[in-house]
Amino acid sequence: MARNVEFDETAAIQKAMEVFWEKGYHGTSLRDLTEAMKINSSSLYNTLGDKQELFVKCVNHYTEIRKKDLQAREKNSGSSLNTLKTYIDDAVSVIISGENSCMAIKTAFEAAVDDQRIKDILKADSDYAYQFIRNNIAKAMEAGEISKEEDPELLADYFISTWTGWHESFLLHQNPLKIKKMAAYFVKQLTK
Amino acid sequence: MARNVEFDETAAIQKAMEVFWEKGYHGTSLRDLTEAMKINSSSLYNTLGDKQELFVKCVNHYTEIRKKDLQAREKNSGSSLNTLKTYIDDAVSVIISGENSCMAIKTAFEAAVDDQRIKDILKADSDYAYQFIRNNIAKAMEAGEISKEEDPELLADYFISTWTGWHESFLLHQNPLKIKKMAAYFVKQLTK
DNA sequence: ATCATTTTGAAACAATCAATACAGAATTAT
């Protein structure tokens, strides 16, 4: 009957996500977005909604990427402790690469503060990582790789929390060694 | 020779700080500021400068408050370990009180990202806390309250990092027990 | 090819943004 949408919606959201990621929600203008997405504002409003809706879609997109990453790690055979260690190593690499900090963290401290929808998405994202870590810790305990005296729930929370601070540390001090040392210390605490 | 400024500059900065703290840099408008500060925009620009300058003054004000807090804690006699424990307990109380998250963290992940001046202020703030913690850990080691096998520098970094994550955790999950457990675990790790 | 439908692009919308101009009120020193 009629014309189809010309642009790739997922690609457009990806681009928008990158802009929001870099500049934050309030720091991003509609013109920043349409320029990066290479679509007109009328097309944007027609297909993706207003700024807030688009932002929600972007944060969702971001957490879906993270979810897929965790799912890929779950499939990976090998000891649970190694899965966790690799997970930590990869995170350290991302942090000290000097790229933009984790979007979930930035969003948590900016836009999520007064938007429950965003909070819910980030909470679900955090919960998913929590389960991933908790399960692997529990399995590592069964395998005797981590002391059974520890509480996997507590350790999982601790895991996620510590992480966030590493981003802030590198943001301010730009010192890779600090991050590496903290990661090594964390693994040591975990395994002893 | 001439008239004096009518409003209390420190009080005005305090008010501005509260607004920035709540809404973030980009989320705060000049109207928000002048309304809260109860001064006219012309007075603002005359005495405090533009939005960016005012923000710098506010972040400085915030870190000065924290500095004074730490200095008060330093004067407090008692064991170094107790000083650290009290410091942690107080932080936990603030976090689970449900008030706004720490302004330094929010700013680090929003405005500091592309403003070196802000980064420098926050770095100095972080360094001051670092010294406070490091010194107390070192003293606690001498007193035999903390194992001498640990590295006070590393522990101090770890201290600060963990902290940040607690804020994010409570922001998303609103679960005081999680924070309390993590704090208890942290102290346990520190002292054993 | 025609028609119905939808997307697109350019332009413009009112509202708000940060920032300023300027006149008059207020203050101090003389």
Next chain:
DNA sequence: ATAATTCTGTATTGATTGTTTCAAAATGAT
């Protein structure tokens, strides 16, 4: 009291904000 100076309030600046309008272009079904 006068003069010199500075602060304050009103009003407004041009720019930018998010959003919408609308005609023209593009598409698919008949």
